[in-house]
Amino acid sequence: MRKMCRLIGLLAAVCLSGTAVAQDKPYWVASWATSQMVPTNENIAPAEDLTDATLRQIVRISIGGRRLRVRLSNAFGTAPLVVSAASVALSADNRSSRIVPATRKQLTFGGAINVTIPAGADYFSDPVEMIVAAGADLALTLHLPSPPDRQTGHPGARAHSHFAHGQQVMAETLTGAKTSTRWYVIGGVEVDAPGAGALVILGDSITDGYGVQPNTNARWPDRLAVRLRANPSTRDLAVLNAGIGGNRLRLDGTGPNALARFEREVLTPPGVTHLLVIEGINDLGTLTRDAPATPEQHAALVREVIGVFHQIVTRARAHGIKVIGGTIMPDGAFAYYHPDAANEADRAAVNAWIRAPGNFDAVVDFDAAMRDPANPTRLRPDLDSGDGIHPSIAGYQAMADAVPLSLLAARRK
Template sequence: MKALQDVAISTRFAALPQQQTGHGGARTRSWIAPGDRLGDSTFADATPVERWFQIAGVEVDAAPTARAIVALGDSITDGYGVKDGSHQRWTDGLARRLSTHATTQDVAVLNHGIGGNCLLAECSGTNALARFDSDVASQPGVRYLIVLEGINDLGALGRERVATPEERRAHVARMVGGYAQIVARARALGLKVIGGTVMPFAGNEYYHPDAAAEAARQAINVWIRTPGHFDAVIDFDQVVRDPARPDRLLPAYDSGDHLHPSMAGYRAMADAVPLTLFAR
């Protein structure tokens, strides 16, 4: 099997599962068919579904030098807006770049983005801090962690009412504390932990962020950029923002909802990651 090659996994259930886990934002097609079809390579009468079921990960044998990056994030890492099966998430682009360089071709990228996820709050799925053990610490071969979380925490605070200045300050302080805990836990495992700055989202109609939300985002990014807080920083904010309106995504990098990147935006994010961070 070659690097970056697609994998087909067939699973048979003796009876309908009483419970099922699924990834609604998989951007990849599954096929469902009745009967024992483990030996069927065509699945001619199967029903296509745009999500994954039951499978949480795939472990493979690898060379002793193999290493992995965990990308811990929300829908921007999950790949919201990416066409199904096209592998155009920013993590996919990063994996392709890593595979073409001799010093990084043994580095894998584990996409642990969950659409709607938050750093601390229970938004969609378990929050990033609470899933650190399962999604980071327990992953075989992990050596690096990229954290790109926080936009949903910032947006949710003022979505249904105007937050007070005191609430904003306390919210920023809690988020900073959450980042610091993730950094400390990653360093305790010997991981290099890399912070991704929170990207602009002014104009988004779901969160409708105001000037106070933008000031909070700027405060978070100042903390992320401060030397010593993370082992390194990928300034995604600087990459995708509109220089003329830095609280907004550059139009070419905007999917249209003023929060999620376009395909060009995801490519720009992938290209902005310095491969020297992961070189042997």
């Protein structure tokens, strides 16, 4: 009998140990991410600013967790990139380089404080034991001995980044820092959040937040994240902004086309359960930006745009991701694209396909929410930033409000 009791006790201990291991196993979910591209023109950081340089960049995570890890990116580099030291901390003020000293943690990479990121690659830090809350502002700080041979970054940060010389990754405030509104080298933050999921919003400058002032976090995905956190059925769903200004579905522009970046930005982040696609206006507009197009060219464009949407839906569904289509909003007052009746017919044809049952798993009708009832080819005046294509701050809030939260209720892969 004593042997039997010991055996039962041993089995119970093993089971409890197994439960503890299972409970402690990380459940990584992307909480913040940004789309990577090759900076051009004024978005290229001067080589001097990235030589023996400490970069402190502020990002707002959308869900919290019990530990985190940081993803660095050399996705478009053509040579290895050395990061000699890195840290993470809570930002004390997202307008400055000041951090909360008690929260600072040195990042390591395979136990080492430095890392060499291969050309074309991303690199995760080791997990950091750091409890972070949803909506927290994190300061990600890196020291670069030398500038990248070709930079990888995101110009539309809509947040201040801070650049200083010397190794200052653990400093409370950077000495001699200058500011920028662009992100470099950083690609994502992932948190250990059992049961959580993530929504990727694949878009262009409207999603990237054109017109949003630095550090205000007033892009429509930011406002949607606030709504999600306030709702019990969606509060554990992260929002990942995969918007690039000028982005197109079919052709490269300021950044890779949507289909080319799909795998890195939709399939690679862990925990993605939902995808919302709101692209196409730049494909439609650039057709006639420089010269009129023939009816055959208009018809071919519509076919190709729909073809890319179909590819995105097929690939996302293959990975168990719910795919939501966002209708294309009006641009009738955006003179740069010279929109006419043929362009409007193209937009109507694409939107009809998006709305048709079965093509997407669900639809958010941004067109209906944002158009002027008196002139449906234009944005509603109070929701228009003034250029005829980009929403105002009130317009971005209206876009966030137009998303039915029922579409984003818990769905686990």
